Amino acid sequence: MTDSRKIVRVTGVTKSFKLGKLDVLALKGVDLEIAAGNYISIMGPSGSGKSTLFNMIGGLDKPTTGKVFIDEVDIAQLDAYELAWLRCRKIGYIFQTFNIIQVMTALENVTLPMIFAGMADDAAAEKGIKLLEMVGLGDRFQHKPFELSGGQQQRVAIARALANDPAIILADEPTGNLDLNTGEEIIYLLKQLSRERGVTIISATHDIKMLNVSDQVVWIRDGRIDKIENRDELSISIGQIGRKIGDGH
Amino acid sequence: MQNSTIFHSDGLESDKIDRLVVLPFMKSVDIAIKSIRVRFFRSLITTISLVLAVSFLSFTRVGSDVANGLLSTGEPALRQALIRSGYDLRPEDVSVGNSPKQQWIIVLSLLVCVVGIVNAQLMAVTERFREIGTMKCLGALDRFILRLFLLEAGIQGLIGSGAGAIVGGAFALVNFFIRFGTVSITTLSWTQAGLSVGGATLVGCVLSLVGVMYPAMVAARMQPVEAMRVEQ
Ligand SMILES: Nc1ncnc2c1ncn2[C@@H]1O[C@H](COP(=O)(O)OP(=O)(O)O)[C@@H](O)[C@H]1O
Ligand SMILES: [Mg+2]
Numbered sequence: 001m002t003d004s005r006k007i008v009r010v011t012g013v014t015k016s017f018k019l020g021k022l023d024v025l026a027l028k029g030v031d032l033e034i035a036a037g038n039y040i041s042i043m044g045p046s047g048s049g050k051s052t053l054f055n056m057i058g059g060l061d062k063p064t065t066g067k068v069f070i071d072e073v074d075i076a077q078l079d080a081y082e083l084a085w086l087r088c089r090k091i092g093y094i095f096q097t098f099n100i101i102q103v104m105t106a107l108e109n110v111t112l113p114m115i116f117a118g119m120a121d122d123a124a125a126e127k128g129i130k131l132l133e134m135v136g137l138g139d140r141f142q143h144k145p146f147e148l149s150g151g152q153q154q155r156v157a158i159a160r161a162l163a164n165d166p167a168i169i170l171a172d173e174p175t176g177n178l179d180l181n182t183g184e185e186i187i188y189l190l191k192q193l194s195r196e197r198g199v200t201i202i203s204a205t206h207d208i209k210m211l212n213v214s215d216q217v218v219w220i221r222d223g224r225i226d227k228i229e230n231r232d233e234l235s236i237s238i239g240q241i242g243r244k245i246g247d248g249h
Numbered sequence: 250m251q252n253s254t255i256f257h258s259d260g261l262e263s264d265k266i267d268r269l270v271v272l273p274f275m276k277s278v279d280i281a282i283k284s285i286r287v288r289f290f291r292s293l294i295t296t297i298s299l300v301l302a303v304s305f306l307s308f309t310r311v312g313s314d315v316a317n318g319l320l321s322t323g324e325p326a327l328r329q330a331l332i333r334s335g336y337d338l339r340p341e342d343v344s345v346g347n348s349p350k351q352q353w354i355i356v357l358s359l360l361v362c363v364v365g366i367v368n369a370q371l372m373a374v375t376e377r378f379r380e381i382g383t384m385k386c387l388g389a390l391d392r393f394i395l396r397l398f399l400l401e402a403g404i405q406g407l408i409g410s411g412a413g414a415i416v417g418g419a420f421a422l423v424n425f426f427i428r429f430g431t432v433s434i435t436t437l438s439w440t441q442a443g444l445s446v447g448g449a450t451l452v453g454c455v456l457s458l459v460g461v462m463y464p465a466m467v468a469a470r471m472q473p474v475e476a477m478r479v480e481q
Pocket of ligand 2: 172
């Protein structure tokens with residue numbers, strides 16, 4: 001499943017935020033390559049810069065210095081239309097707060113990106129139902145978000161992220177607002193998708209449960225990459241994980 | 250994996266047509282209507298000042314129409330009655346106009362109403378930051394968001410000011426009927442009254458759109474990263 005093509009390449013990225021007169025350096029020079037089809041976890045304590053890095057990769061924010069390439073295209077070179085297209089077709093986003101659009105049913109949420117992509121209503125509805133069935137919500141597609149539990153809303157969000165068969169799914173703390181069991185279900189659903197569909201999944205998290213399914217873990221600390229571990233290295237050092245997470249908080 | 254490699258740098262220009270993100274007009278209307286229905290209470294608050302201002306406008310305009318109908322009979326008794334009920338009629342006048350004081354009140358009420366709309370819509374935009382940001386993450390362009398807000402305001406404006414104009418006009422008719430009796434109805438030019446109600450509705454729609462202009466631009470320029478924000 002994993003081929004060597006680098007779907008994401010981050011070179012020398014820094015990001016500073018202005019907080020009043022103060023400059024906060026959230027990223028202090030990050031270099032990262034992500035191979036297509038992998039399940040990547042970006043791990044680190046809260047405030048370490050995971051979300052900031054994540055927003056750069058997703059084209060949601062611009063680095064202060066450095067470049068981000070998606071499929072070898074420098075996203076700083078894209079105009080507003082191309083960026084919108086990238087967000088619509090190439091990347092699927094999953095949020096900690098689910099972000100289901102409240103005024104729409106589950107199905108309408110899932111079909112909205114397809115409508116943006118120019119798909120006809122019927123085809124979009126058909127595909128939307130298939131996707132909702134795939135995430136285990138086949139009987140709920142007419143439900144409004146407030147009638148769904150957190151876990152179910154996150155499933156809708158996953159179906160929506162898959163709407164236009166993106167190459168990359170970005171998930172920022174996807175289990176952050178879920179209880180232990182529901183979070184685990186969501187993690188395994190994401191893993192299953194990455195295996196079956198070859199989608200690259202990049203997930204920022206401090207959820208230790210993510211380690212089991214990750215092909216690669218990027219440890220980030222204080223705006224820098226601490227180390228990158230592959231799956232095989234991880235299973236060897238499994239005894240140390242508790243310690244790592246322990247001082248991560 | 251081959252099919253996902255759409256992002257060849259040489260393909261950037263040639264693929265441009267396929268790369269358009271779209272939102273069909275009817276779909277935007279659909280979303281706008283849903284949005285109004287789900288947030289009915291909020292929409293009501295946004296619209297209420299518009300309803301009041303437009304009904305006041307319609308009330309005075311239809312009132313003038315009825316008074317003109319009464320004047321056109323040429324009966325001195327009706328003329329005296331009109332003057333007693335507050336119309337400033339000089340001996341040479343053959344129709345009533347709105348007094349400067351009345352016009353001033355109308356302008357003021359419309360102005361207050363626009364300010365109210367801007368305020369309510371700005372609040373609506375801040376409340377909806379997550380929804381707007383999410384739509385942008387899903388590929389929405391600035392102008393999709395702008396269009397959704399304009400459509401919502403247009404629909405709200407049409408319904409709100411339509412209702413306000415009809416209520417205000419009807420109130421004027423009832424008011425004159427009580428004071429002057431059936432003659433106020435029989436002498437009224439219905440075309441003129443219809444035009445007054447229609448005109449007031451139109452003014453209301455324009456005000457609603459003017460009021461949402463700035464909030465809608467704020468919404469359209471909102472960054473997609475807003476969708477990621479987590480309140481601590
Ligand atoms: N919009 C912003 N303005 C100012 N500072 C920010 C902003 N976003 C993030 N930061 C700062 O950058 C650092 C990294 O934040 P973040 O990327 O959200 O961390 P994480 O997701 O790992 O918890 C933090 O110190 C945070 O306060
Ligand atoms: Mg974060």
